[in-house]
Amino acid sequence: MTTGISRRGFLGGAAGLSAVSGMTFAGIDPAHAAFPERAITVIVPYGPGGGSDISARLLAKDLEPNVGKSVTVENRAGGGGWVGWGSLAASKPDGYTIGYIAIPNLYAGYLDRSLAGGSRKENLESFTPLINHVFDYNLWGVRKESKFQTLKEVIDEAKRRPGQLSANGGGHGTDDHIAILAIEAATGAKLNLPHFRSTAEGKTQVLGGHLDILAANISEVAEDVRSGQVRVLGVMAPERSKFMPQAPTFREQGFDQVWAVSRGIAGPAGLPKDVEAALIAFLDKTISSPAHREKAERLSLEPRVVKGAEYRKFLKDNEQATKRLMKW
8 A cells, every 4th residue: 555546546544644743843933822812613515414524523522622712613515525625725824714624535626627617726735734634434335125235236237237326426526436436447337426415415315215325434324334224235445344344345345446535634725834733733632632532433433643744745645646546
């Protein structure tokens, strides 16, 4: 596993996300000595109930006692995440507005020139990356009444009847969407992919019998799996997930696909260095705490800290790998 995304998927978690930056932080500039002096807003670029929303709200709640001010989550969904990310990029660079970013989802909005009329001005340089929060593998599942029992059955039917089986796309360029495209390219299968503003919306359609396949991350369906509402056909992890040990991997079933999303925090470009350092320190203390890890793991989330310069390099490496993979 190397820089993040390869022919077989999003692989950064086992390499880039396993390391912790050795950064240390200098003192706070006197102009910002009291930072934060007021509430902090975290922009989540997806609707309520999805993996990004759930993990961002967990982080915000645990961050509050460390910063000593309220931390409020705002959902700004739409545009494959770029309604929220555009708002973040345009916000005042003072540390009081930060946002939740999802990789590789972020890249499509500016690398894929077919989107937004090919005129989007924002890109990775429009942000100040702060820290990675969690890592969450992809999976395919079906509702309990589905006739499908294995991945092979789905792939075979999607090859026999191209475009007739449906799956929630999750939004153009999201990890779910890119993983589906890679699986189609590797197998010759073809799915119909209606997109939704959040995985929660797509899950409702699958559970209602309107879509055939649920494409999601582990944390987004863990409770549905435990309750028996969703049956997992395969997890796109290199080995079985500790959160779903009963679920086979794609690799076990002959499909060499490893995909995941990494979710982290960024500010707008131009954050003062001392404010950036303060935010990283607050976030690192929160994410690294045993109490936060325990809460995250109860939600089937895996905290992995990568921060500062190392996080920026991780994002840049994955941006270039995504560009090569998607031919954008």
